[in-house]
Amino acid sequence: xxxxxxxxxxxQYWWFLISLIGALFIFTxxxxxxxxxxxxxxxxxxxxxxxxxxxxxxxxxAFTGLVMFGGALFAAFPLFYSVTFSGAYYVWMAxxxxxxxxxVSYEYRKKPNNFLGxxxxxxxxxxxxxxxxxxxxIVLGSLFTGGNFIKNDMNLSAWTLQTRGLEAILNPFxxxxxxxxxxxxxxxxxxxxxxxxxxxxxxxxxxxxxxxDSIFFVGFFVMLSIMLLIMxxxxxxxxxxxxxEYKFLSNFLAMPIFLILFLSGxxxxxxxxxxxxxxxSKKGIWFSGxxxxxxxxxxxxxxxxxxxxxxxxxxxxxxxxxxxxxxxSHYSLSVMSYVSLMVPIVLxxxxxxxxxMDKTKITSEEIQADKHHY
Amino acid sequence: xxxxLLVELSRGQFALTALYHWLFVPLTLGLSFIIAxxxxxxxxxxxxxxxxxxxxxxxxxxxxxxxxxxxxxxxxFEFGTNWSNYSWIVGDLFGxxxxxxxxxxxxxxxxxxxxxxxxxxKVSKKAHLLSTWLxxxxxxxSALWILLANGxxxxxxxxxxxxxxxxxxxxxxxxxxxxxxxxxxFLHTISSGYVMGSLFVVGIxxxxxxxxxDVLFAKRxxxxxxxxxxxxxxxxxxTGDESAHEVALKQPLKLAAMxxxxxxxxxxxxxxxxxxxxxxEIGDTSQDEFIWKIEIPYALSFLGYRDFNAFVPGIxxxxxxxxxxxxxxxxxxxxxxxxxxxxxxxYKDTKKIGNKEGxxxxxxxxxxxxxxxxxxxxKDPKQIVPPIGITFYSFHIMVGLxxxxxxxxxxxxxxxxxxxxxxxxxxxxxxLFSIPLGYIAGETGWIVAEVGRQPWAIQDMLPVGIxxxxxxxxxxxxxxxxxTVVFTALLIAEIKIMLTQIKIxxxxx
Numbered sequence: 006x007x008x009x010x011x012x013x014x015x016x017q018y019w020w021f022l023i024s025l026i027g028a029l030f031i032f033t034x035x036x037x038x039x040x041x042x043x044x045x046x047x048x049x050x051x052x053x054x055x056x057x058x059x060x061x062x063x064x065x066x067a068f069t070g071l072v073m074f075g076g077a078l079f080a081a082f083p084l085f086y087s088v089t090f091s092g093a094y095y096v097w098m099a100x101x102x103x104x105x106x107x108x109v110s111y112e113y114r115k116k117p118n119n120f121l122g123x124x125x126x127x128x129x130x131x132x133x134x135x136x137x138x139x140x141x142x143i144v145l146g147s148l149f150t151g152g153n154f155i156k157n158d159m160n161l162s163a164w165t166l167q168t169r170g171l172e173a174i175l176n177p178f179x180x181x182x183x184x185x186x187x188x189x190x191x192x193x194x195x196x197x198x199x200x201x202x203x204x205x206x207x208x209x210x211x212x213x214x215x216x217x218d219s220i221f222f223v224g225f226f227v228m229l230s231i232m233l234l235i236m237x238x239x240x241x242x243x244x245x246x247x248x249x250e251y252k253f254l255s256n257f258l259a260m261p262i263f264l265i266l267f268l269s270g271x272x273x274x275x276x277x278x279x280x281x282x283x284x285x286s287k288k289g290i291w292f293s294g295x296x297x298x299x300x301x302x303x304x305x306x307x308x309x310x311x312x313x314x315x316x317x318x319x320x321x322x323x324x325x326x327x328x329x330x331x332x333x334s335h336y337s338l339s340v341m342s343y344v345s346l347m348v349p350i351v352l353x354x355x356x357x358x359x360x361x362m363d364k365t366k367i368t369s370e371e372i373q374a375d376k377h378h379y
Numbered sequence: 380x381x382x383x384l385l386v387e388l389s390r391g392q393f394a395l396t397a398l399y400h401w402l403f404v405p406l407t408l409g410l411s412f413i414i415a416x417x418x419x420x421x422x423x424x425x426x427x428x429x430x431x432x433x434x435x436x437x438x439x440x441x442x443x444x445x446x447x448x449x450x451x452x453x454x455x456f457e458f459g460t461n462w463s464n465y466s467w468i469v470g471d472l473f474g475x476x477x478x479x480x481x482x483x484x485x486x487x488x489x490x491x492x493x494x495x496x497x498x499x500x501k502v503s504k505k506a507h508l509l510s511t512w513l514x515x516x517x518x519x520x521s522a523l524w525i526l527l528a529n530g531x532x533x534x535x536x537x538x539x540x541x542x543x544x545x546x547x548x549x550x551x552x553x554x555x556x557x558x559x560x561x562x563x564x565f566l567h568t569i570s571s572g573y574v575m576g577s578l579f580v581v582g583i584x585x586x587x588x589x590x591x592x593d594v595l596f597a598k599r600x601x602x603x604x605x606x607x608x609x610x611x612x613x614x615x616x617x618t619g620d621e622s623a624h625e626v627a628l629k630q631p632l633k634l635a636a637m638x639x640x641x642x643x644x645x646x647x648x649x650x651x652x653x654x655x656x657x658x659x660e661i662g663d664t665s666q667d668e669f670i671w672k673i674e675i676p677y678a679l680s681f682l683g684y685r686d687f688n689a690f691v692p693g694i695x696x697x698x699x700x701x702x703x704x705x706x707x708x709x710x711x712x713x714x715x716x717x718x719x720x721x722x723x724x725x726y727k728d729t730k731k732i733g734n735k736e737g738x739x740x741x742x743x744x745x746x747x748x749x750x751x752x753x754x755x756x757x758k759d760p761k762q763i764v765p766p767i768g769i770t771f772y773s774f775h776i777m778v779g780l781x782x783x784x785x786x787x788x789x790x791x792x793x794x795x796x797x798x799x800x801x802x803x804x805x806x807x808x809x810x811l812f813s814i815p816l817g818y819i820a821g822e823t824g825w826i827v828a829e830v831g832r833q834p835w836a837i838q839d840m841l842p843v844g845i846x847x848x849x850x851x852x853x854x855x856x857x858x859x860x861x862x863t864v865v866f867t868a869l870l871i872a873e874i875k876i877m878l879t880q881i882k883i884x885x886x887x888x
Contacts, residue, residue, distance in 0.1 A: 062493050062497055063493075065448070065488075065489035065490075065492065065493065066489060066490075068448065068452070068489070069481070069485045069486055069489045071452075072452060072455060072481050072485055073478075073481040073482060073485065073486070075455055075456055075459070075481075076455060076474070076477045076478040076480065076481035076482075077478050077481070079455075079458065079459065079466065079470055079473075079474035079477055079478065080470075080474035080475045080477065080478035080479075081474070081478075083466055083467055083470025083471060083474050083546075084467050084470075086459050086466055086470065086474070087459055087463040087464070087466035087467040087470065088463065089459070090456060090458075090459025090460045090463065090466075091459060091460055091461070091463030091466075091848035091849075091850065092463075094460055094848075094850060094854055094858075095854065097456060097459075097460055098460065098858050098861075101452060101453050101456055102861065102865065104449075104452050105449045105450070105452060105453065105865060105869075106449070106865070107449075108445055108446070108448040108449035108452070109445045109446050109449050109869055109872070109873075111445070112441055112442060112444075112445035113442075113445065113872055113873075113876060116442070116876045116879070116880070117876075117879050117883075118875045118876060118878075118879040119872055119875065119876050120868070120871050120872035120875045120876070121868065121872055158545075158727050158731070159545040159727070160467055160544060160545055160546065161464050161467065161545075161849075162463060162467075162849075163849045164849075167851060169850075169851075169854060333470070333471045333474065333475075333548075333549075334471050334541070334544075334548040334549060336548065336549050336550060336552075337471045337472070337474075337475060337548065337549045340475060340549065340552045341475055341478065344475075344478070344479050344482065344483075345482075347482055347483065348482065351482060351486045351487075354487075354490065355486065355490050358490050358491070358493075358494060358510075359490075361494075361498075361501065361502055361506075362493065362494060362497065362498060362501050362502070364501070365501070375497075
């Protein structure tokens with residue numbers, strides 16, 4: 006089946022899959038958003054325990070999503086993986102440290118004799134939810150704005166700046182991307198808390214927090230959208246790269262399906278915020294969840310398709326990477342495509358399991374009764 | 380440009396993160412099955428005591444699992460950050476198992492882990508039991524794919540070098556999956572995890588017996604863990620034998636280093652214990668290999684090649700060659716490797732200027748010598764010899780400890796069955812002190828596997844010096860220092876929490 010597809014079709018299939026994994030990962034960063042709100046929404050220890058328990062049951066999904074995103078990139082686009090991770094070394098290492106400290110924090114936070122103290126683990130969670138997500142946004146932004154690398158005819162790469170990726174922090178588009186993801190994560194976490202927790206005080210405080218974060222999110226998202234639509238991008242033709250004005254606007258117009266996806270996703274997120282703020286709804290997370298996946302999926306797809314560089318080189322334009330010059334071989338992509346047929350199965354059992362687990366909302370009584378709670 | 384410091388630092392960072400990660404993985408692999416067995420007994424018997432026993436060990440499992448996840452994430456990304464040339468050159472083969480690991484194993488582990496811990500009152504008894512088993516299976520599936528990838532590095536198969544993209548590309552996925560080196564490595568490694576899990580349960584339960592508390596809980600735990608440990612430690616020895624046989628066939632220099640064998644011989648014996656002569660140099664025949672040693676005659680020939688009379692090549696034959704045994708000198712392989720590298724360069728250059736005939740000739744020459752490609756990067760034949768001392772001692776410590784664990788489980792099980800386990804204080808103390816020995820055995824095993832294949836990142840194909848990212852050494856020093864500080868802090872936290880939970884004990888559940 007897959008072996009009969011052309012190499013380009015396989016490359017496109019894999020870029021779409023990676024975009025979907027990336028979009029699902031961004032959706033699951035509501036966990037990170039919630040970690041930054043532990044002292045905003047919760048007014049006492051009992052409320053904080055409820056928030057941590059609610060997030061603690063889902064944190065591994067986001068964590069695994071990031072690992073999966075990295076693994077799929079390695080398998081399908083090894084040159085892209087090799088250039089970006091070694092090139093933007095400091096930024097990626099900082100992101101990884103943010104996730105390392107998250108992984109122990111839920112389990113160790115309330116344990117007696119935990120060496121670093123409860124507040125340290127809560128600070129770890131805050132760092133993961135704030136710095137970790139902003140840096141991920143900056144890295145994603147840099148895929149649109151480019152990196153300072155060169156590669157030789159053996160496809161071995163080198164970074165031309167000693168700052169090794171830290172320079173991406175100075176690019177306004179990247180920063181706006183990071184801030185948008187940060188506030189999106191907070192908005193989504195509030196929507197998640199409303200849906201997952203049965204607690205009157207927490208609900209009241211969450212709605213107030215949602216209002217504040219929504220204003221910032223909408224502001225940054227509008228800025229991001231405008232910057233994206235007016236910015237130039239790198240195109241290629243027969244392996245030769247050149248700069249094209251309004252590249253991503255052109256891509257939206259050339260591939261209207263992604264424009265529709267982007268607009269419908271945006272409307273869904275805004276609708277989720279609206280019904281949660283003004284209609285007292287608790288189901289906003291479902292709309293914002295699908296909306297987030299649609300928007301991020303469309304953004305990553307306009308980055309990868311229509312002869313666009315998925316990682317422009319600012320040091321040597323012809324070193325830029327596309328899905329065509331950085332992918333695995335035809336055979337390898339075919340094999341991996343068969344493996345990808347497991348994706349619906351994996352998504353299926355995750356949905357079934359969490360439907361069963363979330364059938365009853367988390368309450369303060371349940372958490373206090375459970376001696377193994379986070 | 381000499382990048383030897385960068386290579387050593389990059390290796391050091393990878394070794395540091397891998398060794399830390401491996402402090403936690405074996406316990407996850409083993410304890411997950413022991414917990415699943417305990418919960419199965421609970422579901423079968425309906426005895427709530429077994430539920431309490433299960434939940435106690437599950438609590439310790441979670442403490443260990445969290446730090447295992449924390450130290451694991453860096454492993455995947457480090458291939459990209461610190462070994463970018465490697466990621467490109469072999470990413471077409473190496474990336475696939477990693478992605479499959481994520482899809483097949485990590486989601487299974489993370490999803491059912493949540494059910495295992497928070498689903499006691501949310502799903503049915505059987506659904507909960509299934510979740511516990513799926514966590515164990517998921518952990519082991521994860522080990523399967525990463526070890527298939529590692530096995531491929533020890534014995535690369537199912538690939539071809541693509542001169543246009545200048546990388547190795549996959550030609551047969553099933554060669555990679557059924558690579559005998561990888562399969563034996565997987566089985567040996569997971570069984571070491573099962574043994575570690577058993578040692579952990581047996582050791583801690585022994586502490587309870589020594590303290591005369593929670594006696595019934597401890598005895599029940601010992602019965603389950605010692606039975607599991609005995610079976611898996613026998614399996615560990617069997618798979619270890621198969622793994623060493625694979626090393627003899629595919630990585631003879633590693634075997635020679637493991638045994639401190641400088642001069643090859645027929646009917647070679649295995650050194651059971653010995654002290655290497657540090658004055659002995661490669662190529663020097665005037666010095667003895669050992670200051671003293673106790674040897675089991677014929678054993679190395681038989682275990683390595685399944686033939687008591689087989690010739691086992693030593694370091695000197697493997698470096699300088701042997702006409703009698705048809706072993707090519709490394710210097711000749713280096714010459715051929717350099718021809719392959721030059722042919723590749725010529726191919727690229729002639730193709731760029733449109734000289735099709737020149738490219739065709741260069742390609743033909745490349746194909747003739749491509750199997751020596753990796754040797755073309757070497758500067759000195761002696762470079763192919765891994766550090767002998769650390770490989771030899773690590774191997775012997777691992778084997779010695781592995782044998783002790785089998786005896787320990789046998790004794791623990793026997794005295795448990797005859798009802799005398801509480802009276803055997805020395806045995807109980809030995810079991811307790813065997814917990815750190817289990818960790819030492821696991822770490823030394825990895826040292827043998829990884830130090831023993833130096834200088835290769837991919838055996839015979841890609842030396843570590845070519846595989847590394849072109850980073851500033853300060854960048855690696857900074858991140859390695861941070862890893863040391865963060866991982867050490869988390870390790871201290873993990874140990875303190877674990878010890879506190881053990882002291883609190885199962886009655887407080």
